[in-house]
Amino acid sequence: MAKILVTGGIGYIGSHTVVELQKVGFEVVVVDNLSNSNVEVLSGIEKITGIRPVFENIDCVDYVSMDRMFEKHSDIVAIIHFAASKAVGESVEKPLLYYRNNLVSLVNLLELMPIHKVQNLVFSSSCTVYGQPDVLPVTEDAPIKPALSPYGNTKQIGEEIIRDTIHSNASTKSIILRYFNPIGAHASAEIGELPNGVPNNLLPFVTQTAIGLRKELQVFGDDYNTPDGSCIRDYIHVVDLAKAHVIAVQRMLDNRTKSSVETFNLGTGRGLSVLEIIRTFEQVNGVKIPYKLVARREGDIEKVWAEPSFANNELGWKATETVEETLRSAWAWEQNYAQRSKID
Secondary structure, eight states, rough: OOEEEEEESSSHHHHHHHHHHHHTOOEEEEEEEOOOOOOOOOOHHHHHHHHOOOEOOTTTOOOOOOOOOOHHHHTTEEEEEEEOOHHHHHHHHHHHHHHHHIIIHHHHHHHHHTTTTTOOEEEEEGGGGSOOOOOSOOOOTOOOOOOOSSHHHHHHHHHHHHHHHHOOOOTTTEEEEEOOOOOOOOTSSSOOOOOSSOOSSHHHHHHHHTTTTTSSSSEEOOOSSTSSSSSSSSSEHHHHHHHHHHHHHEEEEEEEESEEEEEEESSOOOOHHHHHHHHHHHHHHTTOOEOOOOOOOOTTSBBOOBOHHIIIIOOOOOOOOOOHHHHHHHHHHHHHHHHHHHOO
């Protein structure tokens, strides 16, 4: 079966995508610099699939090392590019780190692809490119708004770099996947969201608070123009998201793309507030989450959710997991990881 390069493949979405790729028979090479991931995730992938993916501890910003990696794995036919810094708040504080990491890594890949005869790229983008949309739900035709954070700007610029590069080189194809908010964990509870240090995303902070690692959860803003005052997002199960990447790779390898660059929204089509997520988590898992309302966080969008019908109809993909199932899986993962940590 074909060999796929997954950058950032030990990270949260990357590891779940590696599992789904291996399940359908793809051979996977993972490149990850472990800046926000843990090498033990490889063991979780192996437990689920019976296969330990090839791992290269490389920073995608390092052109020479990436060139050598492509020489070593000369039969790679497609790339799924996850490797990027991704915390909105941190990007406001450290913009240059985000521009260097997220953009130079992409430029390196696009330069190396024709050299090593790799024609297919799936790019991990984000609904942040829409900013605060004028119309909800958001379709792929919604205008790209000025970014509210350096992180969001790197995704916008990344998409532009891909389009400009492919316009100049007809042999390369790309599918851009704009994610809404991935949450949850694999049903086995062997892999899940495992950030280094204090979490920047909602769900790992919720689960770490529930298990006692954090004293309380902070809810950023209670004065937004939403029913309960907290931000609204489209929360999608990470396994549903991972499956979309497999479909995108197969679409390119089967030459079923309709243009050299295709873009799809990946979401459920349903918006839920931060406070709704907390309440639902408490209900389905039978635990209380201590939280406090604090000031808004710079860079946060008020409300956004997807119109996923284009991805449903054209890509042949649909989010199927309920939010209740997703929140149960996140809690099962947190408990399993805590138990393993005690044993270790």
